[in-house]
Amino acid sequence: DTEVTQTPKHLVMGMTNKKSLKCEQHMGHRAMYWYKQKAKKPPELMFVYSYEKLSINESVPSRFSPECPNSSLLNLHLHALQPEDSALYLCASSANGQGNTEAFFGQGTRLTVV
Amino acid sequence: GENVEQHPSTLSVQEGDSAVIKCTYSDSASNYFPWYKQELGKRPQLIIDIRSNVGEKKDQRIAVTLNKTAKHFSLHITETQPEDSAVYFCAAKGVLTGGGNKLTFGTGTQLKVEL
Numbered sequence: 001d002t003e004v005t006q007t008p009k010h011l012v013m014g015m016t017n018k019k020s021l022k023c024e025q026h027m028g029h030r031a032m033y034w035y036k037q038k039a040k041k042p043p044e045l046m047f048v049y050s051y052e053k054l055s056i057n058e059s060v061p062s063r064f065s066p067e068c069p070n071s072s073l074l075n076l077h078l079h080a081l082q083p084e085d086s087a088l089y090l091c092a093s094s095a096n097g098q099g100n101t102e103a104f105f106g107q108g109t110r111l112t113v114v
Numbered sequence: 115g116e117n118v119e120q121h122p123s124t125l126s127v128q129e130g131d132s133a134v135i136k137c138t139y140s141d142s143a144s145n146y147f148p149w150y151k152q153e154l155g156k157r158p159q160l161i162i163d164i165r166s167n168v169g170e171k172k173d174q175r176i177a178v179t180l181n182k183t184a185k186h187f188s189l190h191i192t193e194t195q196p197e198d199s200a201v202y203f204c205a206a207k208g209v210l211t212g213g214g215n216k217l218t219f220g221t222g223t224q225l226k227v228e229l
Binding site for chain 1: 148150158159160163201216218219220221
Protein backbone atom coordinates (compact mmCIF):
# COMPACT_ATOMS: atom_id res chain seq x y z
CA ASP A 1 0.00 0.00 0.00
CA THR A 2 1.68 3.19 -1.21
CA GLU A 3 -1.29 5.42 -0.58
CA VAL A 4 -1.82 8.44 1.60
CA THR A 5 -5.56 8.75 2.09
CA GLN A 6 -7.28 12.00 2.97
CA THR A 7 -10.87 12.62 3.99
CA PRO A 8 -13.02 14.35 3.11
CA LYS A 9 -12.21 15.12 -0.53
CA HIS A 10 -14.26 18.30 -0.43
CA LEU A 11 -15.39 20.45 2.49
CA VAL A 12 -17.46 23.61 2.67
CA MET A 13 -17.57 25.29 6.06
CA GLY A 14 -18.75 28.52 7.56
CA MET A 15 -16.48 30.87 9.42
CA THR A 16 -17.92 29.82 12.77
CA ASN A 17 -17.74 26.08 12.14
CA LYS A 18 -15.30 23.56 13.58
CA LYS A 19 -14.20 20.78 11.28
CA SER A 20 -11.33 18.32 10.96
CA LEU A 21 -9.32 17.00 8.05
CA LYS A 22 -7.99 13.46 8.31
CA CYS A 23 -4.99 11.76 6.78
CA GLU A 24 -3.92 8.13 7.00
CA GLN A 25 -0.98 6.12 5.72
CA HIS A 26 0.00 2.49 6.24
CA MET A 27 3.47 2.56 4.74
CA GLY A 28 5.20 2.66 8.11
CA HIS A 29 6.31 6.22 7.47
CA ARG A 30 7.40 8.16 10.54
CA ALA A 31 7.22 11.70 9.17
CA MET A 32 3.91 13.33 8.16
CA TYR A 33 3.18 16.75 6.79
CA TRP A 34 0.41 19.24 6.12
CA TYR A 35 0.72 21.52 3.09
CA LYS A 36 -1.60 24.24 1.82
CA GLN A 37 -1.90 24.85 -1.92
CA LYS A 38 -3.68 27.78 -3.51
CA ALA A 39 -4.68 27.67 -7.16
CA LYS A 40 -1.75 27.82 -9.56
CA LYS A 41 0.72 28.05 -6.68
CA PRO A 42 3.16 25.54 -5.21
CA PRO A 43 2.39 23.64 -2.01
CA GLU A 44 3.38 25.56 1.13
CA LEU A 45 4.50 23.66 4.20
CA MET A 46 2.36 24.15 7.31
CA PHE A 47 3.37 21.46 9.81
CA VAL A 48 5.80 18.57 10.10
CA TYR A 49 5.43 15.65 12.50
CA SER A 50 8.42 13.40 13.02
CA TYR A 51 7.97 10.25 15.11
CA GLU A 52 4.59 11.61 16.23
CA LYS A 53 6.06 14.82 17.61
CA LEU A 54 5.49 18.24 16.09
CA SER A 55 8.78 19.07 14.46
CA ILE A 56 7.97 22.32 12.73
CA ASN A 57 5.15 24.84 12.66
CA GLU A 58 5.65 27.30 9.81
CA SER A 59 4.08 30.19 11.72
CA VAL A 60 0.61 28.89 10.97
CA PRO A 61 -2.31 30.76 12.63
CA SER A 62 -3.77 29.05 15.68
CA ARG A 63 -7.10 28.53 13.90
CA PHE A 64 -5.28 25.53 12.35
CA SER A 65 -4.44 22.89 14.95
CA PRO A 66 -2.61 19.70 13.97
CA GLU A 67 -2.78 16.42 15.82
CA CYS A 68 -0.94 13.16 15.34
CA PRO A 69 -2.78 10.45 17.35
CA ASN A 70 -0.42 7.69 16.17
CA SER A 71 2.16 6.96 13.54
CA SER A 72 -0.46 6.28 10.85
CA LEU A 73 -2.84 9.17 11.42
CA LEU A 74 -2.62 12.92 11.08
CA ASN A 75 -5.46 15.35 11.68
CA LEU A 76 -5.88 19.04 11.05
CA HIS A 77 -8.51 20.72 13.21
CA LEU A 78 -10.07 23.85 11.79
CA HIS A 79 -11.85 26.58 13.73
CA ALA A 80 -12.93 30.13 12.91
CA LEU A 81 -11.40 30.05 9.46
CA GLN A 82 -11.44 32.94 7.03
CA PRO A 83 -12.45 32.89 3.34
CA GLU A 84 -8.78 33.34 2.40
CA ASP A 85 -8.08 29.95 4.01
CA SER A 86 -9.92 28.32 1.12
CA ALA A 87 -7.37 26.09 -0.61
CA LEU A 88 -6.34 22.52 -1.31
CA TYR A 89 -4.91 20.96 1.85
CA LEU A 90 -2.43 18.22 1.13
CA CYS A 91 -1.15 15.64 3.54
CA ALA A 92 2.15 13.88 2.83
CA SER A 93 4.35 11.29 4.47
CA SER A 94 7.94 10.16 4.16
CA ALA A 95 9.82 7.18 5.50
CA ASN A 96 11.57 8.76 8.41
CA GLY A 97 12.52 11.96 10.07
CA GLN A 98 15.96 12.26 8.57
CA GLY A 99 17.51 11.54 5.24
CA ASN A 100 16.55 12.16 1.70
CA THR A 101 13.38 10.18 1.28
CA GLU A 102 10.47 10.61 -1.05
CA ALA A 103 7.39 12.41 0.18
CA PHE A 104 4.12 10.77 -0.89
CA PHE A 105 1.13 13.10 -1.18
CA GLY A 106 -2.51 12.38 -0.54
CA GLN A 107 -5.11 13.53 -3.04
CA GLY A 108 -5.97 16.52 -0.88
CA THR A 109 -9.04 18.07 0.69
CA ARG A 110 -10.46 20.98 -1.24
CA LEU A 111 -11.66 23.39 1.43
CA THR A 112 -14.04 26.27 0.81
CA VAL A 113 -14.73 28.72 3.64
CA VAL A 114 -17.93 30.72 3.20
CA GLY B 115 15.52 29.88 4.73
CA GLU B 116 15.63 28.12 1.39
CA ASN B 117 14.45 29.93 -1.74
CA VAL B 118 13.81 28.04 -4.97
CA GLU B 119 13.33 29.79 -8.29
CA GLN B 120 11.91 27.97 -11.31
CA HIS B 121 11.81 28.87 -15.00
CA PRO B 122 9.99 29.06 -17.28
CA SER B 123 6.52 29.49 -15.80
CA THR B 124 4.91 28.16 -18.99
CA LEU B 125 6.37 25.95 -21.71
CA SER B 126 4.75 24.79 -24.93
CA VAL B 127 6.43 22.13 -27.05
CA GLN B 128 5.44 20.00 -29.99
CA GLU B 129 4.91 16.32 -29.40
CA GLY B 130 8.22 14.51 -29.73
CA ASP B 131 10.33 17.54 -28.83
CA SER B 132 12.33 17.89 -25.63
CA ALA B 133 11.39 20.07 -22.68
CA VAL B 134 13.78 21.57 -20.14
CA ILE B 135 12.82 23.18 -16.85
CA LYS B 136 15.41 24.89 -14.68
CA CYS B 137 15.59 25.63 -10.97
CA THR B 138 18.03 27.38 -8.69
CA TYR B 139 18.21 27.14 -4.93
CA SER B 140 19.81 29.32 -2.30
CA ASP B 141 20.75 27.08 0.64
CA SER B 142 24.01 25.24 0.03
CA ALA B 143 23.04 22.78 2.79
CA SER B 144 20.10 21.46 0.74
CA ASN B 145 20.84 17.89 -0.27
CA TYR B 146 17.77 16.40 -1.92
CA PHE B 147 15.99 17.66 -5.02
CA PRO B 148 12.74 16.02 -6.13
CA TRP B 149 10.58 16.88 -9.10
CA TYR B 150 6.81 16.56 -8.89
CA LYS B 151 4.20 16.41 -11.64
CA GLN B 152 0.74 17.68 -10.81
CA GLU B 153 -2.16 17.18 -13.17
CA LEU B 154 -5.20 19.41 -12.85
CA GLY B 155 -7.17 18.56 -9.72
CA LYS B 156 -4.76 15.82 -8.67
CA ARG B 157 -2.02 15.32 -6.14
CA PRO B 158 1.66 16.09 -6.79
CA GLN B 159 3.44 12.89 -7.80
CA LEU B 160 7.17 12.34 -7.66
CA ILE B 161 8.63 11.70 -11.10
CA ILE B 162 12.35 11.77 -10.33
CA ASP B 163 14.69 12.92 -7.60
CA ILE B 164 18.39 13.48 -7.17
CA ARG B 165 20.64 13.60 -4.16
CA SER B 166 23.52 15.95 -3.70
CA ASN B 167 26.19 13.29 -4.15
CA VAL B 168 25.05 12.64 -7.73
CA GLY B 169 25.35 14.90 -10.78
CA GLU B 170 22.84 13.25 -13.08
CA LYS B 171 20.07 10.69 -12.96
CA LYS B 172 17.97 9.26 -15.74
CA ASP B 173 14.74 7.28 -15.83
CA GLN B 174 13.55 6.44 -19.33
CA ARG B 175 12.50 9.74 -20.96
CA ILE B 176 13.18 11.82 -17.86
CA ALA B 177 16.53 13.04 -16.58
CA VAL B 178 17.65 15.43 -13.90
CA THR B 179 21.01 17.18 -13.61
CA LEU B 180 22.44 18.89 -10.56
CA ASN B 181 25.23 21.46 -10.37
CA LYS B 182 25.97 21.93 -6.69
CA THR B 183 28.55 24.62 -7.24
CA ALA B 184 26.14 26.80 -9.17
CA LYS B 185 23.12 25.61 -7.14
CA HIS B 186 21.24 24.72 -10.29
CA PHE B 187 19.20 21.66 -11.14
CA SER B 188 17.22 20.90 -14.26
CA LEU B 189 14.56 18.51 -15.51
CA HIS B 190 14.83 17.17 -19.03
CA ILE B 191 11.96 15.36 -20.73
CA THR B 192 12.67 13.82 -24.13
CA GLU B 193 10.19 12.62 -26.75
CA THR B 194 7.37 14.50 -25.07
CA GLN B 195 3.86 13.11 -25.27
CA PRO B 196 0.47 14.79 -24.70
CA GLU B 197 0.15 13.00 -21.36
CA ASP B 198 3.24 14.86 -20.17
CA SER B 199 1.11 18.03 -20.08
CA ALA B 200 0.86 19.11 -16.44
CA VAL B 201 2.39 21.48 -13.90
CA TYR B 202 5.89 20.49 -12.83
CA PHE B 203 7.36 21.60 -9.51
CA CYS B 204 10.96 21.38 -8.50
CA ALA B 205 11.81 21.31 -4.80
CA ALA B 206 14.80 21.43 -2.52
CA LYS B 207 15.03 19.77 0.84
CA GLY B 208 16.44 21.82 3.66
CA VAL B 209 17.69 20.65 7.00
CA LEU B 210 15.32 20.40 9.96
CA THR B 211 17.00 19.90 13.30
CA GLY B 212 13.84 18.37 14.70
CA GLY B 213 13.53 15.81 11.93
CA GLY B 214 11.42 15.56 8.82
CA ASN B 215 11.95 16.87 5.35
CA LYS B 216 11.27 20.54 4.72
CA LEU B 217 10.60 20.74 1.02
CA THR B 218 10.62 24.21 -0.50
CA PHE B 219 8.92 24.20 -3.87
CA GLY B 220 9.60 26.24 -6.95
CA THR B 221 6.77 28.27 -8.44
CA GLY B 222 5.88 25.64 -11.02
CA THR B 223 6.03 25.24 -14.80
CA GLN B 224 2.89 24.64 -16.83
CA LEU B 225 4.01 22.29 -19.61
CA LYS B 226 1.77 21.90 -22.63
CA VAL B 227 2.60 19.30 -25.25
CA GLU B 228 0.82 20.06 -28.49
CA LEU B 229 -0.04 17.54 -31.18
